Amino acid sequence: MKHDISALMDGELEQDAAETAIARLKQQEELRDAWFDYHLIGDVMRQTGIVSADFGERLRGKLAMEPVVLAPRRPLLQKTKIAALSVAASLAAVAVVAWVVLQNNTDKAKDNLAATQQSNAAALASLPRYPLNSNVNEYLLAHQEFSPSTTMQGVAPYVRTVSDGAPETNR
């Protein structure tokens, strides 16, 4: 089942279920697709970068030409016991964290896909990943005064202030 693949890749399946899931991965293409897609999503969220669409196909072609490796038989790895997953007690008054897409309150329409000015910048187009409140600057300025980083580095940590108004873009 695909939801098992999701838990499997996070390392959150118990031993037996994990082994079953891995075995199923070999058999079912749909599950392998899910494995591929879910890993891609995580990498995109972290802006790891992508590879060409045919990267896998090309590599598969090369692998097909490789003689199958066979390692000498070795004793199986120790199966580690998985501690029973504890269920967290429900906490009263814990707000569910919600994302709010904040209004960009400048007049200019920021092109969120614009490439950055730095030619050495990271691969993915800059997108506002987690738009920051346009008031953040004010809070940051007030905060920096009391942060030990200011004591140790003078005004350097003020580089953390974003430019006003526009959502922070990751470069």
Next chain:
Amino acid sequence: MGDREIDQQLVERAQHGDKHAFELLVAKYQRKLGRLLSRFIRDAAEIEDVTQEAFIKAYRALPSFRGDSAFYTWLYRIGINTAKNYLVAMGRRAPTTTEFDIADAETFENGEQLKDVNTPENELMSKQIANTVNQTLQELPDELRTAITLREIEGLRYEDIATIMGCPIGTVRSRIFRAREAIAEKLRPMLGTSKDKRW
């Protein structure tokens, strides 16, 4: 079973003749390895070639991998060596590995060596993919978005996410899965069906 054990299981299967298992490891690490090698190699097409070569080398060297280190550490070392050899063969200078700590290398890039990983063809696709992921993320119900963010960005275990969100672990597992599926559904038209592109 933790992340490292899963890699170990896949490695063992590959070591016993299961190439599919190796392909699963490729699917997991191809972008991260590419990112790592982009610190050494400037041209996007070259990065991909060297990344592929590194995977082939890793596949050939599988019988000698004993699990003393994590698979990705071993893979990254092979990657770095492949890249350095490539640079030397091209008559270019290779940076000394003492400058890098492998543990740092896998996630934190040294700014001066950051290069654009994308070919012009990739650029468009990467924008479309990133756009789709981001767009779908924003449209998700709050609790799904929070769950997948805490997992993928903060790297938190389900147990901690459950504590933060005030819900059972099973709910966390379900929310992360539903978030992934929602995004994957939107991506699939772009990526092509499994038959032609991925496997």
Next chain:
Amino acid sequence: MRVLLLSLFLAWPATLLADSPAPSDDVLAWLQKIASAAHQLNYSGTFVYQYGNHVETSRIVHAVDASGEHEKLEIMDGLPREIIRNNDEVQCFLPESKTVKVEKRKATKAFPALLPEYLSNLGESYVIKKGEQERIAGFECQALVLQPKDGLRYGHRFWADINSGLLLKASMLDEKNDVVEQFSFTQLNIGGPIDEEMLKPKYPAKTAGWRYDRAGQPGPMSTETGWSLKSPPAGFKKIMEVKRMISGKPAPISHIVYSDGLAAVSVFIEPLNPGAKPLNGLSKRGALNIYTKPVDEYQVTVLGEAPAMTVMQIGNSVYYTGN
């Protein structure tokens, strides 16, 4: 001001090194040396600020003279901006919107956040060690390592010039020992006179009619806000509490700062605008995590150089004591 700085520096060793010095005292002495250097020396240089895939280069100049302390930060990449501090006034020049944000500092002490009583608490939350010596930007530096004892704070590594104590490089690390954020100088001159032109803004803000955003007149402000935390995270102590003006906001807002000696988290509480949608969310930028949530008719904003969990834990335990 110079005399005050000097005497603070000299007074410190007696208190902390009175008993037999443990190795961690040596590191604490280094931290104090770093703080003094940052505020007492003239220096200018270029540094790189990195987090994730993000890189920014900036120039910084710092000078001390008869009229006090002056420094300028010029961010060269992305959206350029400048920050200029003259004693207790900080001006943030934002060319995008032709605005200057002006903030007047409240602290009356020279080193509000690194006083001996805070430093001696560091051992509660961090394992403190000296590292190797390393050469950075041409300076021989001593590495200092502060390993967090739990996941509520980031780890810190500092590299300080052995001679002057100036900080050449600083990184913050998360639980997996991944670098979350890093400052490092790539070029640095220490000492010598600083041309005062280097401390002036490059933007003709006054003549070009930029907008100046100032907080309302900081009259005497209350140091009791009526707000508190049900359970501050381990190691974090309240170091500041004030009801104050913040530029851009019409009414006073409550500002409370918690710190474990190295990491600081600010809590801001202000009345919700009637009719406005309360903000509730988590944002992050490098080592900075920002959490907002509504509490009754108030908007709570928590931000600091601490992991998301810490910031959220603080935000979720804010309550009104009813004073």
